Amino acid sequence: MSSTLLSDPFGRDINYLRLSVTDRCNLRCTYCMAEDMTFLPKQQILSLEELRDMATAFVNLGVRKIRLTGGEPLIRRDILKLVDALASLSGLDELTMTTNGVMLPSMAQPLKDAGMSRVNISIDSLKPERFKQLTRVGNLSEVVAGIHAAAAVGFDRVKLNAVILAGFNDDEVLDLARFAVDQGMDISFIEEMPLGEISSHQRVNTQVTSQHIREQLEAEFSLVDSTETTGGPSRYVQVANSASKIGFISPMSNNFCESCNRVRLTAEGRLLLCLGNEHSADLREIIRGYPGDIARLQAAILKAIESKPERHYFDPEQVDIVRFMNMTGG
Numbered sequence: 172m173s174s175t176l177l178s179d180p181f182g183r184d185i186n187y188l189r190l191s192v193t194d195r196c197n198l199r200c201t202y203c204m205a206e207d208m209t210f211l212p213k214q215q216i217l218s219l220e221e222l223r224d225m226a227t228a229f230v231n232l233g234v235r236k237i238r239l240t241g242g243e244p245l246i247r248r249d250i251l252k253l254v255d256a257l258a259s260l261s262g263l264d265e266l267t268m269t270t271n272g273v274m275l276p277s278m279a280q281p282l283k284d285a286g287m288s289r290v291n292i293s294i295d296s297l298k299p300e301r302f303k304q305l306t307r308v309g310n311l312s313e314v315v316a317g318i319h320a321a322a323a324v325g326f327d328r329v330k331l332n333a334v335i336l337a338g339f340n341d342d343e344v345l346d347l348a349r350f351a352v353d354q355g356m357d358i359s360f361i362e363e364m365p366l367g368e369i370s371s372h373q374r375v376n377t378q379v380t381s382q383h384i385r386e387q388l389e390a391e392f393s394l395v396d397s398t399e400t401t402g403g404p405s406r407y408v409q410v411a412n413s414a415s416k417i418g419f420i421s422p423m424s425n426n427f428c429e430s431c432n433r434v435r436l437t438a439e440g441r442l443l444l445c446l447g448n449e450h451s452a453d454l455r456e457i458i459r460g461y462p463g464d465i466a467r468l469q470a471a472i473l474k475a476i477e478s479k480p481e482r483h484y485f486d487p488e489q490v491d492i493v494r495f496m497n498m499t500g501g
Contacts, residue, residue: 187403259286347360
């Protein structure tokens, strides 16, 4: 029997919310945002109290996993207060976060103490100059220090994420996998998605399929297909003779929509029903028009889920979704 009241028109139970706390970031990754970004005015961003009430409404409806995203969630002022509040929600099984890792050396232990279960850390290159090129401003050593800090404090699991781009970092697939396995961590390789207009490259020229990545990995690792899931879109394989799993997130080459169990809430309170469609609902209007009215908010969420589309249709040659990934919420 389903434990959630959120079931979409295609019979999929929605039990996972990706909750963006900011559209701002301390990096400028080329595939995620334009070099010269205009960010949302602060008054349009949900307050910590509004984010807590949003999460409460979703958990009341059966959401069991919340992932905090951005932008970079750790730059949000008083983020630890929100983590503590969400970790205390009755019925929430898991609270996780996706971060670029830059601030983890000082934040990993406080996050763990506040109730964070797991963290995913984005790292697209192990070469300092290339890392800076991909992130425009990033320092690789800071991220590596963040990864080590996360490992040291004893999160349930630390997973690495890498977006692979032909001609940029596709020659580092094995190095990134070795790094994860050596650390005893999991890693997911992600196909680039056509979200937002960018000028750094033509996405049709940088596509690398999950199958091609797997073929590279099989030259060195023995991979065993796994049915294990962390509730997200990764399809995992176990690396033989290790504690590590390798995941493949394949929005372009291997549509995973039939098992979609998630929705996204942007930092300005827009409920995105599909990563690759513009179907959405303005929940900020509800929460600010009727503050504290969780029942009304839940009714709006239930109504919105009725419009969740069956699948996305990404085309690397054209941008149908004009919002950038930092606006979408990780």
